[in-house]
Amino acid sequence: MRVLLTGSSGWLGRYLAPMLREAGHTVIGLDVARGAETHVVASVADRAAVFAVFEDHRVEAVVHAGALHKPDIARYPAQSFVDVNVTGTLNLLEAAVAAKHDRFVFTSTTSLMIRRAIREESGDEAVWLDEASGPIEPRNIYGVTKYAAEQLCRMVHEERGLATVVLRTGRFFPEEDDTHVHLSGENMKANELLHRRLTVEDAARAHVAALEGAPRVGFGLYLVSAPTPFSREEAKELKRDAASVIARYYPAAPALFAARGWRLPSSIGRVYDGRRIERDLAFRHQTDFATVLHALANGEPLPFEHDADYQSPVLAAERAFKG
16 A cells, blocks of 8 residues: 555654555655655645645555654644644545545554543552543643544544544653653663553554554554553552562562662552553564563663654754754
């Protein structure tokens, strides 16, 4: 198929475009920033540009990974989030319907599920999150607009029959997390593979699986995060003494972490359960916490990307222009 990939210059896009080609698809990349995988420089908020891309490139399916993200809140007004994340998604959906497409994949985020009470982690047990969790009360404009875009996908499927898969992805960014300052970035990423993170490669693989499976599921909403070893019954213990729970599953973990100067989490306040996508789309992650331990034990490179100095292509271009 001829697949339009939005966000093609971004972190996910640079991994997803080659995987789509490996799966036999022709990729047409669209982004506001230039990049190796980008063929059309335009915004999804520009309705005329979107429809022109469909006509000029004979687009047959869409993977919509482009968006303004949480870090952009400090740089853009709320209206920009509405324009790009909501109106841009509607433009693509309507163009896909007009072109009589049979599938549409939308990249969403687990962030929209984290209402303030969950973020504060004030309860006495870890919050278990899956596709049925609610209420959905996004705490910022990023989450609000991504949730609105999800609802547009659902509405268009119900009204027009467009098969649509929404992927609420966990964390897969390469840069440091500016909300956590007590652990190194690599240590934090390794810990998060237990309960709220996946690699960018697995995120890309999930999108390929969603593209292939969309007509079969009709409308599907999936949480995508590396498989957690934990069960709901361990929620209180995870909040109280996560390190002991982890050592029970992975007896070698404490020594391997100590040898590297790392620390296991003492408390885990939320767990993402992404088993539904494995059942419905036969998707399997290739990297989890056990993969990290294997790398540590054998002196191999860590199985995830970490780049403390990473900048999004848009931000890098803006800073170069101002400089």
